[in-house]
Amino acid sequence: MEAPPAAVEGSLRTPPEEGSAAFRALLARDEPVLALAPMQDVTDLPFWGVLARHGGPDVYWTEYFRVHSTSTLDAPIVRSLVENPTGRPAIAQLIGNDPVALAKAARQLQEYPVAAVDLNLGCPAPVVYRKCAGGGLLREPQRIDAILGALRQAVTRVPFTVKTRVGFSDDGDWDALLALFARHRIDLLTVHGRTVTDMYRSEVRCDWIARAVRAMPCPVLANGNVHSPPRAAQVLRDTGARGLMIGRGCIRNPWIFDQIRDYRRTGGWRQPTGHEVLDYITHLYEVTRPTAGFRERLQVEKMKKYMNFIGEGVAPEFLHRIRRATTREEFFVCCREFLDHDGPMPLLPPALPAHDSTSRASCPSQ
Numbered sequence: 598m599e600a601p602p603a604a605v606e607g608s609l610r611t612p613p614e615e616g617s618a619a620f621r622a623l624l625a626r627d628e629p630v631l632a633l634a635p636m637q638d639v640t641d642l643p644f645w646g647v648l649a650r651h652g653g654p655d656v657y658w659t660e661y662f663r664v665h666s667t668s669t670l671d672a673p674i675v676r677s678l679v680e681n682p683t684g685r686p687a688i689a690q691l692i693g694n695d696p697v698a699l700a701k702a703a704r705q706l707q708e709y710p711v712a713a714v715d716l717n718l719g720c721p722a723p724v725v726y727r728k729c730a731g732g733g734l735l736r737e738p739q740r741i742d743a744i745l746g747a748l749r750q751a752v753t754r755v756p757f758t759v760k761t762r763v764g765f766s767d768d769g770d771w772d773a774l775l776a777l778f779a780r781h782r783i784d785l786l787t788v789h790g791r792t793v794t795d796m797y798r799s800e801v802r803c804d805w806i807a808r809a810v811r812a813m814p815c816p817v818l819a820n821g822n823v824h825s826p827p828r829a830a831q832v833l834r835d836t837g838a839r840g841l842m843i844g845r846g847c848i849r850n851p852w853i854f855d856q857i858r859d860y861r862r863t864g865g866w867r868q869p870t871g872h873e874v875l876d877y878i879t880h881l882y883e884v885t886r887p888t889a890g891f892r893e894r895l896q897v898e899k900m901k902k903y904m905n906f907i908g909e910g911v912a913p914e915f916l917h918r919i920r921r922a923t924t925r926e927e928f929f930v931c932c933r934e935f936l937d938h939d940g941p942m943p944l945l946p947p948a949l950p951a952h953d954s955t956s957r958a959s960c961p962s963q
Contacts, residue, residue, distance in 0.1 A: 616712035617755040620686040623655050624785070624816050628861070629833055630840030631854050632787070632818055633657045635690045635717070635760070639848065639902060642677040643884045648847060649683040651877070652855030657687045658760075658842075661717050661731075664693030664702045678709045686712030688758065692720060694729045694740060696747035703751040713784065714752045716744065718761035721793045726765075732793030735765045738777060745781040756784035760820070760842075763805045766794045771805060775812040787818040787842050797822075797845070800949045803835040810837040818842045824849070824946055826860030848906040850944035851877060868941040875936040878907065879929070897928050910944030911935055 623630050633640060633648065635658040645657055659674050674689075681687050689711045693699050703714045718741065720731025727733065734741050748757055759778060763771045778786055788809045790801040801821035810817045816839035819832050824846040832841060847853050856866035869877075882900055901920060908916030915935045922928040936942075 613707050613709065613711050613755045616686040616710050620656060620688070620712035620756065623686070624839065629838075630816075630818065631655045631857060632840060632842040633847065634820060634842045634844030635660055635715075636844050636848075637661060637720075637722075640844075641673065642680060642682075644881075645677060646682045647877070647881055647884060648851050648854075649685075650880070651851040652858075653683055653685065654843070654847070654854050655840075656685060656712065657681070657683060658715065659687060659689050661690045661692040661720070662702060662706075664691050664695065664698050666695055666698050668693075668698065668702070670702065670705055675709060678706075678711060681710065688713040688715050690715040690717050690760065691748075692717040692725070692730050694734060694744070696743045699744055700747040700751035703748055703757075707752065707754045711755055713756040713758050714748070715758040715760055715787075716748060718759060719789050719793070721762065721796050726793055732762050732765060735762065735770070735774070735793060738770060738773065741774070742777055742781075745777065745783070749781045749783070758785040758787070759783050760787040760789070762789045762791055762793050762795075763802070764792050766792055768792070768802075768805055771808065772812070775809055779812065779814055783815055785816050785818065786813050787820050788838075789820040790836075791821055798949070800951050801832075803832060806832075806836040806838060810839075816840070820844070822846070822946075822949065823853075825853070825943075826857045826866045829853075829857045830860065845906050845946075848903055849910045849946065868943055871936040871938040871940055871942055874907070874911070874942050874944070875932055878904075878932055878936075882925075882928075893925050894923055897922055897925060900928065906946075907944075909946045910942065 631654045633654040637660050640660055648654065659677050662671055662674055678687055678689060689706045691699055691702055691714065706714055717731050718734055725731040725733065729737065786809060788806045790803060790806045791799065806819045818840045819836045819838035820842040823829050823832055823841050823843045829841055843853060852869055859866045881903060885899060886896055904919050908919055912935060915931065918931045919928065922931060
């Protein structure tokens with residue numbers, strides 16, 4: 598094994614088997630598993646800490662490690678694993694198309710405190726899929742077969758999991774893909790109920806996720822547009838999934854994991870106030886500031902990655918104005934104007950169109 602990245606060398610604290618045991622215990626309990634979706638350049642170590650402060654998921658996915666023939670493990674993502682502040686298991690995700698390189702990275706990651714190793718087969722970003730990685734691999738099932746075989750052999754100390762969409766442009770190969778996942782004995786499948794070309798523009802298809810639940814011998818997590826406790830309950834009911842993976846919804850609303858837990862226990866949930874949302878944004882601004890080379894304009898631009906989601910739950914005019922802020926003062930003047938109040942904030946996104954005009958199997962948006 599190659600030496601750990603210098604930035605984290607000597608920091609290994611939890612053996613992978615311990616995190617693996619905690620993850621398996623989550624899958625074995627009666628309550629649905631609530632997971633953080635991997636979102637590149639967003640769900641990093643500081644954001645993990647922010648989520649944990651608001652209740653947080655049961656298990657955290659890392660940003661993806663980019664893997665190719667000459668790559669090494671990304672030190673900032675490794676740091677998320679070894680400095681994990683959440684007290685909950687973390688799963689390392691890989692993206693790439695080289696079976697040998699992916700297997701090598703998987704073996705290296707098992708020397709760190711990982712609860713599982715995950716393969717990304719769902720990223721819909723054109724810059725990724727055009728390189729035949731992420732969702733682009735769904736066009737090449739033979740290559741997926743080779744990658745799954747290599748990773749299944751390499752991942753021996755912890756579970757091996759896969760996150761996928763249902764196809765590249767349609768679900769024509771979905772049943773064949775599910776058979777492929779089952780043949781390679783993966784330990785968990787996360788299904789985003791859209792195709793790669795759907796991006797995030799249309800509603801999620803619960804029937805596609807339900808097909809995976811019926812076909813797979815392993816647990817399945819449902820992913821895609823889980824934005825409220827009632828929505829979470831409906832997705833679980835309509836799919837039969839073992840749990841939920843939430844990404845964009847928890848950027849907009851970091852309270853969502855505890856809200857889902859409360860809704861299951863009591864049938865109700867507490868909405869944050871405007872002041873609490875303002876405190877969340879302020880805290881996020883501070884904890885994501887770089888420790889060296891801080892530049893105010895760059896930090897404001899960085900915050901806009903989060904605000905693209907948070908703003909959807911505030912007001913269209915708020916998002917329009919925040920995108921034009923260039924200084925900290927402009928940024929927070931806008932935030933205070935819309936959020937300096939004690940009224941409840943539902944933090945819901947705009948409704949999405951149905952998958953198509955004839956489908957009745959999509960999960961309703963409300």
